[in-house]
Amino acid sequence: MGYVPLWAGALITIADTFTFLFLDKYGLRKLEMFFGLLITIMAFTFGYEYAVVRPSQLEVLRGIFVPSCSNCGWPELQQAVGIIGAIVMPHNFYLHSALVNSREIDRSNRGKIREANMYFLIESSIALLVSLIINIFVVSVFGAGFYGQNVTQVITNCSANGDIPVHFINATIDINSADVDLYTGGIFLGCRFGIACLFIWAIGILAAGQSSTMTGTYSGQFAMEGFLNLRWKRWQRVLFTRSIAILPTLFVTVFKGIEDLTGMNDFLNVLMSIQLPFAIIPLLTFTSCKLTMAEFANSMPMVVVSNVLSITVLATNLFLAFVVIHARVTSYWPIYLGIAILLVTYVSFVFYLTWFGIRIVWSSRKAVLPSLSSTDLVDSHLELEVTPPSSPTKDGAVSATGGPTQPDSNELASTQLL
Template sequence: MVSTHDHSKPLLLDSDRDLPEAAYDEADKVHVVGINEAGDDDCQTPPFSWKKLWLFTGPGFLMSIAFLDPGNLEGDLQAGAIAGNSLLWLLMWATAMGLLVQLLSARLGVATGRHLAELCREEYPTWARMVLWVMAELALIGADIQEVIGSAIAIKILSNGALPLWSGVVITALDCFIFLFLENYGVRKLEAVFAVLIATMALSFAWMFGEAKPSGTELLIGIIVPKLSSRTIKQAVGVVGCIIMPHNVFLHSALVQSREVDHTKKGRVQEALNYYSIESTVALVISFVINLFVTTVFAKGFYGTQIADRIGLVNAGQYLQEKYGGGLFPILYIWGIGLLAAGQSSTITGTYAGQFIMGGFLDLRLKKWMRALITRSCAIIPTIIVALVFDTSEDTLDVLNEWLNVLQSIQIPFALIPLLFLVSNEQLMGSFKVGPVLKMVAWLVAALVMVINGYLLFDFFASEVTGWLFSVGVSAFTSGYVAFIVYLVLRGINFSSWCGSKRSMVQ
């Protein structure tokens, strides 16, 4: 059911506690020119306007940061070094699958006026809601540790090693205050900062691409011709697995509420969906090109070499420097600048996502700065411990990264399953629910992503789990994990059936 709240009417004043936590206050939303024009048809979508597209542009680019975080960059460089250009087609299709999921998340947020965490709070019983919240927080913390470590590595590179990993973590932690400072100046100012960071990444990695001079023919063949071998299966799983981030699904459904949308008019809701679809597509095309730059640079320099299997985020800059030399500007520092932009932007969006996840699931009555501080502390404290323990060991950092990838992979069903059931619910979405074809495609994509991540989990635990006690613990966790996924699926099916029977009774 599409929200029909009339923003021209005053809000209820008898009890603030009865009002749910909103993603954005009305005063903070971006005013879209013509949004409150009188006399237009409620069901007619207004004609396309470049000015309106510009005003709606922003949320998709903030969302796209998750496709460019240090974890993705590490997946890119390893895929390039080990598989060459043979997985570029998979990178393209994985980005397309990610776009589909993010468009569904935006659709849910625009059509209902609420974000995914809020709707999960209303849809599920307390125990299930708390499990979903804990899982979302764990996914966010895992992603944040990778992003902060990535920033710290970049700071260490740019300081010529003068600043150790732990100090880079502390410096990166301060971005929380930068975020709080920028947020006070409005949504558009914050989005402008992210645009600069994305442009910095694009320029840095494009410069590297120019230095490497990869073959255009091989690049096109890699994009067009699907290739997969037993030797590159792990890299293929990594390419797909790191594209869809659980916290990003929650984030996008909240970001789209930063614009004024008159929910009393179907045409205005459809207009917002159209503009968000365009800007999200453009944002992810740009993210694909940036990821392609990184993959092809490492494919050109290290594919087929003896060191290909040893390249990771920690030593990638040094290997680049040894391969391509200094040039006009040392490529080591170009890599460091791009990595720093990726790490800083993704940690700030992680703080943003943490606000919405915590506020939505728990309906907290906390100031935004306090929620941001709590969210940042949850990630920074374990990250500092990790940095102190693993500062001098590249191998242990790689193992840590694998564990963090597993941590995020197991959370994916807990974002995708609720999203797909909610966006298919006619009672909630009204005429904006997904149609049968799109619903089938979305479930196929979700199933494919979950199967791929299931393979990653199986492969990881098969090699890492030793000892009967650890095996028993993993088996018990797996049983509970599968049981909860089955519960989410059955509840979604039963709820959909109940809604259908209720509509039949009304008719």
């Protein structure tokens, strides 16, 4: 028929994903360069769509700095919340932490650590800026191209005029004019702005999918190493983590259709929204705790700002999860009762996790910590190893310096914390 069926496309994507993932045998830096290539492809392809659609630049700037939506109702609010919530992915926190940890830094030199932190800040800022620009491209294209349009009518006219090959149109026959997924969006762009927009959109979506798949896979590998202490070979970890995602996807592509894939994607977004607190709250706790970070802990203004932003993002994600679940759950009171019980349990645990994190951070900032640099700590550690023990103290303890042992201030802080 001249086109690749959905299940075959899934198999091809799986094959090239495995190929790209094995690039890590040449080192993580090479893999990061490949990520950069995928992001560059997304920037150029979605930027092309932005240039073709030509949304009002004044309205785009106004929407960035003063978000508003005139004559918008509940459906538009749900879409806006979904856009914000889908950007923040919990696994990226683990991935970025692991990549930072893989850098070769002299961690005994405080100056080198500060220099590395500066470069990490620049790197993260550039990555977030590029991500913001790409998301602006996509949101602006959909806002200017789709909002207020009858998608079904546009695609029907397109089919009648022969602007798009018929096998692309067939999968969109039964769509709801209010439901626009990634596939329908590409068809719509091709109908309104030329078939070149359809193929360029497909290339951008392919690059985005590969980038997302690879980041998710590597996050799973680092989580297995860190939390489960599983030291498998790389190809074994890749095969295991990818198989978990491959099997459900293949099942849906073989026995279902594009609409079901879209539903599965919505479910995964909800799942990640639910998981987000378990990544953000411990991260803020560790980076703000002086017992863990010493002088490199977050400052108090940074603690306040990061917590306010985190609460906003978490609330937005939970609202998105509620909206999606409410839209898909039938009006059957036992189901609502079960969801209510799970929701109360979940919220209670998140509040407990937050309270525990605040308690740890507050206790660590009240504790008196040693004002030693990292170099001093390393030197003292070496001295303890090379200095022979001397006479025992009156309580039987032996100190490396010849005097009685004294409780370390870190131990005092830990005792106070407990």
